Amino acid sequence: MEHITLLLAIVIVTALVFDFTNGFHDTANAMATTISTGAMKPKAAVAMSAVLNLVGAFLSVEVAKTISSGLVREDGIQPEVIFAALVGAILWNLLTWLVGLPSSSSHALMGGLIGATVASIGISGVNGGVVVTKVLIPAVAAPLVAGIAAFLAARLTYKLGKNVGEQSSAKGYKAGQIASAGLVSLAHGTNDAQKTMGIITLALVAGGALAPGSNPPVWVIVSAGLAIALGTYLGGWRIIRTMGKGLTDLQPQQGFAAQTSAAAVILSSSNLGFSLSTTHSCSGAVMGSGLGRKGGVVRWSTATRMFVAWGLTLPAAGLVAAAAEFVARQGAWGIAAVTVFLVGSCAGIWLVSRRQVVDHHNVNADDVTSGDRSVPADDTEPAGVVTTAIAAVTPPPAGTTAAEEAEDAEPSIPAQAGAAADSARPAGATV
Secondary structure (H helix, E strand, C coil): CCCCCHHHHHHHHHHHHHHHHHHHHHHHHHHHHHHHCCCCCHHHHHHHHHHHHHHHCCCCCHHHHHHHHCCECCCCCCHHHHHHHHHHHHHHHHHHHHCCCCCCHHHHHHHHHHHHHHHHHCHHHECHHHHHHHHHHHHHHHHHHHHHHHHHHHHHHHHHCCCCCHHHHHHHHHHHHHHHHHHHHHHHHHHHHHHHHHHHHHHHHHCCCCCCCCCCCHHHHHHHHHHHHHHHHHCCHHHHHHHHHHCECCCHHHHHHHHHHHHHHHHHHHHHCCCCCHHHHHHHHHHHHHHHCCCCCECHHHHHHHHHHHHHHHHHHHHHHHHHHHHHCCCHHHHHHHHHHHHHHHHHHHHHHCCCCCCCCCCCCCEEEECCEEEECCCCCCCCHHHHHHHHHCCCCCCCCHHHHHHHCCCCHHHHHHHHHHHHCCCCCCC
16 A cells, blocks of 8 residues: 555545545435335335445546546645545535535535635646536536436336336336436446545645556545445435425336436446536436426426525535635644534534434435424425426327326316315314
8 A cells, every 4th residue: 555644544534534425415316216206115225326336436437537637736736635625525515415405526526626726726726627628517518418318218208108007107117216226326436436536546646655647546446435335325315305305206207217317427427537416417317307297396496496506516615625725734733623623513513413303214204303393395386487388388198188187287276276275274164
C-alpha cells in the first residue's frame, strides 16, 4: 500500500463516510419504485441493491478518472482541499436526507471539490471545460432523456398489455421490476462508487502517494465498493418514501418503465465517463413514467422542491467546503476543528431525524407516526398543468371502454362539491 500520512488517512476515512452516505442517500434511485409497488419487501430490496452496488464498483473506472484527473488541476491541490470538499458534500447529503429530498450526491461532491479548490488556489484550479461538458450538460440532459424514455416506455407497456388481465400483467411487471431494479443498482455502482474512488485517488496524488494520472489502486476500489454497499443496505427510507410515493403513484408497469429507462441512461453515461447524477436520472424517469399512464398525476409541488434542491446542491456544498478549507488550512488545529464540526453536525442531524422515524416498517404507510402525532406522507395534489395538458392530447389506448375512460377522468365539480360536503359533515351525522 502507498505511504499514507495521518492527514491522508483522515481524508480517506472521510471519503468513505461520504461514500456511505451516498449509499443510503441514493438507495431510492434503484429501489423506491420496487418497494412502493410491492414487487419486493423493503429489506430484501435494499439487500439486493447493496450486493449489486458492490459488483458494479468493479466494472469500470472511467468516472473515477474524470473525478481524479479531469475536474480540477492535480498540481497545487492539497489534501486539506479534498477534506474540505468532502465535508461540504457529507453535510448536504445528510440535510437533504433529513427532509426526504432526492438531491444529487454526485453534484454535492463536485460542488464541494470546486468550492474548496477555488478557495485554495483560485478559479484557475478548476477545469471549466470538463465541468460544462461532463457535469453541467449531463445534469440538465439526464432527467430529460430519462423522463422522455420512461414516458414512452410506460405508454408502450400499457399498449402491449391492453389485452392481458390486470392481475397477470401486474405480476409479470413486478418480476420485470426486480430485474430492472437490479440493473439500476449495478449501474449505480459503476457510476457513484467510482466518484469516491476518484476522490481518494486525487487525495493520494495530492499527498504524493501516487503519481499524477494513476488509476485507482485495488484497495481503493474494494473499500469504496464496500462502503457504498453498506450504506445502501441500511436504506435511505426517507428518500425512498418521497421517490416511491411522494412524486407520483406508480403501478408495476410504470415502475418497470422508469427503472429500465434510468438504467440505460446511467450505464451509457458511465461508459462515456460522464459523472452523471443517478438521482437526476431516476427522478426524471419516475416523473416521466407517472405521466405515461392515462390519468396519472405528478405532484408538482414535491417536484418543485426537488428541483430547487438540485439547483442549490453545487453552490451550497461549494460554500460549506470553501469555509471548511479556510479553517483547515490553518494547520493541525484547523483540521481538528473542522473534524469536530463535521462529527457534531452529523450527530445533530441524526438526533433530529429520530423525532419522526421512517424505516422499512412504515416506508409505504399512508402516514408516519412520531410519538403521539401522525404526519401525512405527502400532500394530496390535483393534476397540474403539465399532467392535464398531456392527458388532454393523448388518445385513450385501443380497446378502452367508456366506463374505463370515465373511471380515469377527474371527478366532476358536483362530485367534488359532494365530497367536500361529506368531509365537512360532523362525525356521526346522517343524511
